[in-house]
Amino acid sequence: MLIDIGVNLTNSRFDKDRENVINQAQLAGVTKLIITGTNVVESQQALDICQHYPNLFCTAGVHPHDADNVSNGYLQQLAELAKNKQVKAIGECGLDFNRNFSTPENQQRVFTEQLELAKQLSLPVFLHQRDAFNTWQSLLQEQLNELTGGVSHCFTGNLEELKTCLDMGLYIGITGWICDERRGQELFDIAKYIPLDRIMVETDAPYLPPRNIRPKLKSSRNEPKYLPYVVRTLASAMKVGEDELIKHSSNNATKLFKLAG
Template identity: 45%
Template sequence: MQRNPLIDIGANLTHESFRPDFDAVLARARAHGVTEIVVTGASAGGSRAALELARAHPGFLHATAGVHPHHAHEYDDGTDALLRELVADPVVKAVGETGLDYFRDYSPRAAQITAFERQLSIAIDSGKPLFLHQRDAHADFIACMDAVRGRIGRAVVHCFTGERDELVDYIDRGFFIGITGWICDERRGGHLRDLVPLIPADRLLIETDAPYLLPRDLKPKPSHRRNEPMYLAHVCAAVAAARGETPEQTAVITTANATLFFAL
């Protein structure tokens, strides 16, 4: 089993599905080589909760603070002030999850762009990295990012599931790329096996996006559909296979990158 230290750069541990067995989830993660987890903040309340979890588990859990495009219609001056307060805490390692999602369109696109631009400003002002989301909104997403080019620091496009041209645009701009268990999905993730080798070694990151995206090829197949950080080693092995590396090599690379990216 993969035992090199692993860092899960994106886990939604504030999700209600983790409440009944939260301590066991963390214990299983440690047992499977996960030494640090970045807890995703995706709403005002969720970002506050992520910070509280990180404070309760110093050195093991960290947090991000942001508003996901699904919640962009809730973004107001109070939200902006809260995010700025949270981001000032050293336990919060990045601004986000923020970006654009035209696949679901749970928030009007104009509201998504506004919320995204305001969070880009927070990243500029705070100097913290960006934890980004993009789905079916590449042109507008790139336009927003290019508008602040040279003023933002590090940025990761988390849970990358896009096509080659999108990946090339991100790599050309120096973005980091987060890969999830989507690569293990034979129905819709097969193309990632061809694209992952294109990611420069110093830009590659791995994550579970738990409780979502449980790897479909786990054996034996779990009786549930909840993903959790313990499965990061499985994601690491899938990424390694696609890149022609050993899981140990991929673990070393991605852990070093995560440590640098989030200043852990």
Template identity: 50%
Template sequence: MSDLPDIRDDSPLPEALRFRAPAPLVDIGANLTHDSFSRDGEAVIERARAAGVETLIVTGTDQRHARQAIELAEHHTGLYATAGIHPHEASQWNAELAAAFAELHRHPAVVAVGECGLDFNRNFSTPAEQERAFEAQLTLAAENGLPLFLHERDAGRRMLEMLTAWRDDIRDAVVHCFTGEREVLHGYLDLDLHVGLTGWLCDERRGHHLRELLADIPLNRLMVETDCPYLLPRNLPAKPRARRHEPALLPWIVAEIAHWRGDTALTVARETTATARRFFQLEENVR
């Protein structure tokens, strides 16, 4: 992570955080429609590119944010969108939303159904509401052939049950921001699903168990993401002035993954990018 890029002096990233990836990266989970990016979104994208993060999948967690993600993708080369209902918002699901998302999924910038899934940690929507919305989005993915961008928190067993029932009907799926235990991880891998890792493994309070699981994930099943502005790595050598995570910091996460796997950052960068491009069929969606 040498060869510091030329970032403007007004950057919120101190010099110690001006990383450069050893090979082009794909950030598969960037919440660039979050309000914290409303004033400097263009600069955030510029810093990402300067850091070698050339492709960004902008997460759409509800209808409004999915439309915003599509708008960003329409205006920026190398940006793509997902479109779905997050389990926190699952209580909103109805026939009108189903039709709206079916239309959004036909947009050429949309490369996955989601963020969707199950979150039994907070239960902002009831488990029954979450399962209903998730089942509906599994149906959409089966119909349109897009892969799934999944959210799962404290719901691994039920998620595995539902995905097992649908595995022959869906093309593929990635469990984004995986934070679970070995048994659940192996369940996903046994279904030939993909796993997305974030700066969670940089958190000494709750993420260290992931370091022991890294060797279990084949590189052709692994992708990397920031989940920005959330999950700022706690072990960075300095802190951004805004205390906000952004895609330009993804090379740090790649280096952490490489360290705990016993690989080089170059290997992890190349392989996770190849996996992401294949998963989202980006070669067929050059924009």
């Protein structure tokens, strides 16, 4: 049983065949999916999809790219969504100083507000961070003792950042980035330092298709059915068996997100 903890299933690239994508994931052994919410509208869309499938769950949150565009009532809207039992975390929330699609000031405010919301609702956080580690870690550290846990989604950092995340008690989400020898070699090399009780796997579909898929994909669209390719490379990097990695990553996801069934 594989659990993909991060799928952008509301993305328009799935509009024509979303149901088939879900079915293909099941056939590939990816039995549960967590759909990522990136703003209020897409969090609602993610929940709408989940309500048709018992093995689909979602997050509700605002990605740092969308921080400039939040309404005055966005936190209440997220709280309303989170009343549904299929909403399992607050996020995707965090900081992204790589592109700065939203101002750093608004990113930090909206991130902090979502951390507060997660505390109030006793939900874990689904975390984003890019080129903002020190500020991200500082804001997170302030709230950490009262949070019910979280995962550093799509982790691509260095060894020092990995150890800091582990010291904070976070789970580590690994994507197909680790399958890319051009930019993922450092991640491959440090993956052995991730304890089995802190690892999770994800595709971040439709982004980051694993480069070890054979035959090579004709499309650049990633899908949850390709999660086994991430597992294969990650197991090699961690020097563990694939079955052992699947067991632990699934147990970790079930525990953090309180997944039923």
